[in-house]
Amino acid sequence: MPCALTPGPSPAGGRGELLWNGLQSYPPMKVLFLHPGCLMYAEIYLRLEPLGLELVAAAARNAGHDVRIVDLQVQRQEEYFRELKDWRPDAVGFSLNYLANAPEVLDLAIRTRRIVPEAFLFAGGHSATFVAGEILAHAGGALDCVVCGEGEGIVGQLLEAAENHREKLYTLPGIVTREKARTGASQDAGGTPAPQFGTPVPQCGTRTPLIDNLGTVRPARDLLRRRRRYFLGPFDPCGSVEFSRGCPWDCTFCSAWTFYGRTYRKVGVEAAVENLARIPEPGVFVVDDVAMLDPEHAQTIADEIERRKIHKEYYLETRSDLVLRHPEVFRRWRGLGLRYMFLGLEAIDDDALRRFRKRTNVGSGFQALEVARRLGITVAVNIIADPQWDMGQFEAVRRWAASVPEIVHLTVATPYPGTETWAAEAHRLTTRDYRLFDIQHAVLPTRLPLDLFYRELVRTQEVLNRKHLGFAAGGHAFIHMARLLARGQSNFVRMLWKFHRVYNASRQAADHRREVRYEIALPEIGQVGNLPHATRVKMAASARGER
Numbered sequence: 001m002p003c004a005l006t007p008g009p010s011p012a013g014g015r016g017e018l019l020w021n022g023l024q025s026y027p028p029m030k031v032l033f034l035h036p037g038c039l040m041y042a043e044i045y046l047r048l049e050p051l052g053l054e055l056v057a058a059a060a061r062n063a064g065h066d067v068r069i070v071d072l073q074v075q076r077q078e079e080y081f082r083e084l085k086d087w088r089p090d091a092v093g094f095s096l097n098y099l100a101n102a103p104e105v106l107d108l109a110i111r112t113r114r115i116v117p118e119a120f121l122f123a124g125g126h127s128a129t130f131v132a133g134e135i136l137a138h139a140g141g142a143l144d145c146v147v148c149g150e151g152e153g154i155v156g157q158l159l160e161a162a163e164n165h166r167e168k169l170y171t172l173p174g175i176v177t178r179e180k181a182r183t184g185a186s187q188d189a190g191g192t193p194a195p196q197f198g199t200p201v202p203q204c205g206t207r208t209p210l211i212d213n214l215g216t217v218r219p220a221r222d223l224l225r226r227r228r229r230y231f232l233g234p235f236d237p238c239g240s241v242e243f244s245r246g247c248p249w250d251c252t253f254c255s256a257w258t259f260y261g262r263t264y265r266k267v268g269v270e271a272a273v274e275n276l277a278r279i280p281e282p283g284v285f286v287v288d289d290v291a292m293l294d295p296e297h298a299q300t301i302a303d304e305i306e307r308r309k310i311h312k313e314y315y316l317e318t319r320s321d322l323v324l325r326h327p328e329v330f331r332r333w334r335g336l337g338l339r340y341m342f343l344g345l346e347a348i349d350d351d352a353l354r355r356f357r358k359r360t361n362v363g364s365g366f367q368a369l370e371v372a373r374r375l376g377i378t379v380a381v382n383i384i385a386d387p388q389w390d391m392g393q394f395e396a397v398r399r400w401a402a403s404v405p406e407i408v409h410l411t412v413a414t415p416y417p418g419t420e421t422w423a424a425e426a427h428r429l430t431t432r433d434y435r436l437f438d439i440q441h442a443v444l445p446t447r448l449p450l451d452l453f454y455r456e457l458v459r460t461q462e463v464l465n466r467k468h469l470g471f472a473a474g475g476h477a478f479i480h481m482a483r484l485l486a487r488g489q490s491n492f493v494r495m496l497w498k499f500h501r502v503y504n505a506s507r508q509a510a511d512h513r514r515e516v517r518y519e520i521a522l523p524e525i526g527q528v529g530n531l532p533h534a535t536r537v538k539m540a541a542s543a544r545g546e547r
């Protein structure tokens, strides 16, 4: 039975009792956590366990509550609603990492409120942090609060407050209620200052304090009901692990660094490897923003993996300059099972890299590809398509992609709340439909007519996919697919034939014509902190309608 240091009588509606020693005791709450469905990319290439939500769920369970998770990436909405009606949770927590999922989460919250009117409903996650105030406004009372920042450190206190003194919720660091969002009140203590870019201060006075001791909460992997549905290309099934959190770089299009205030924290070696050892799947995705950033940490984890004789295969995301700086680390990890690496090359011209403030250049990106090839690590690279691209630029990317052995992905430049590009470009948006902010749609003006832009985009993605398919279908991959099917794992094989259904120029153009019920709020110049001068000038110009 959870026990809180909150003397005094229970407020009306609370279920707690006052104990002889003045402490408040209250029965465990039934807490249901929900992850929304897949976005385009996850429909095809990968679908991974929601590690952040598993951590929050574990922390709630450690606080003594009865906890369940529903993941709509691999479960149907009917299952969620059945769970609501049969189990009748006291609290429901919605995960909102991806901005494009906002309308789905809002609709689910509104329907949830009707089914369990007394329940405490809250949302959290990466995107929720940056748009907390507007999400609460859109929800029109369906959501009680939004948690800004990391969830595992605060969820115990949050549930305790929800149960016993809901009127004081807003005093918790990083917790935004409707009232707090409306008045801009920032009376919470001990929080970390709010992320800077595009984050209107009244939406989120502070974030939850950054956690000192990452890795001590063990993700509640056991709560996921369809683990075999998570996969990452040929890693089918696939688990996820976290070795570090945050990023010290400051690319203009990325919000990973603003979310964590440009900090970089490592999970202790023992905890990291223990968490890894507990993953039942043979393939593992390392979720770190920039894996292998600290070579010593990477080597010590490798030592421990060897000592414990853990045999897994790994897929990670990192930067090309790190591959060049510490090839010995990648060689060592290759020996341990590192098979795939995702490198955000982002562009094949230096001007664009400068604009993105990537702090690297095309030459070193290409050198890193060479190093990875020599090490036998398969690389997937990402290129950001600028909506201002013309036919020639698409063609150049197609030609380049065909000339290299790597897997190439194309995403569309998208300003997000929490990024510097959001502050600078938001006033040029052609749509404010959250659903289109998934880096597969163009939300800024395109140079080509929109239909043609999508035709070129899909055509390029198709060429890249065909190349990828060619690799996958050849040689060992065929045997691999046969083995997967024999084990009843069909995620990877299905993905190979699903491309045309998901990536389709007419479908993408039609997405712009859907009715929009929830619109993203635009930033105001006065609401963004510490922006570089050049960005402020750009912002002011775009606010005046200039390009």
Ligand code: B12
Pocket: 037, 038, 039, 040, 041, 042, 043, 046, 047, 048, 049, 050, 051, 052, 053, 055, 056, 093, 094, 095, 096, 097, 098, 099, 100, 122, 123, 124, 125, 126, 127, 147, 149, 150, 151, 152, 155, 242, 246, 253, 254, 255, 256, 259, 287, 288, 289, 411, 416, 417, 437, 438, 439, 440
């Ligand atoms: C790993 C990762 C993935 C994995 C998915 C992991 C998963 N299933 O959750 C893969 C590779 C599949 C992926 C895919 C995509 N991703 Co991604 N991804 C990341 C990355 C690098 C790390 C996320 C992570 O696991 N962090 C570690 C865990 C522990 O943290 P967390 O999930 O954030 O959870 C913490 C808090 O957010 C909070 N929290 C989370 N949920 C909840 C719920 C409640 C109730 C509460 C209280 C708190 C809470 O508490 C958690 C613990 O501290 C982030 C960058 C980042 N640093 O966030 C980008 C990021 C989230 N991805 C991004 C994008 C754009 C995408 C794609 C759309 C890309 C694409 N090419 O299409 C797809 C969409 C996938 C989909 N949902 O369908 C953007 C999101 C931008 C936005 N504002 O929407 C990010 C921020 C990267 C960036 N450069 O800006 N991604």
Ligand code: SF4
Pocket: 247, 248, 249, 250, 251, 254, 255, 256, 257, 289, 290, 319, 344
């Ligand atoms: S894109 Fe990568 S390197 Fe750049 S800020 Fe984001 S996580 Fe860091």
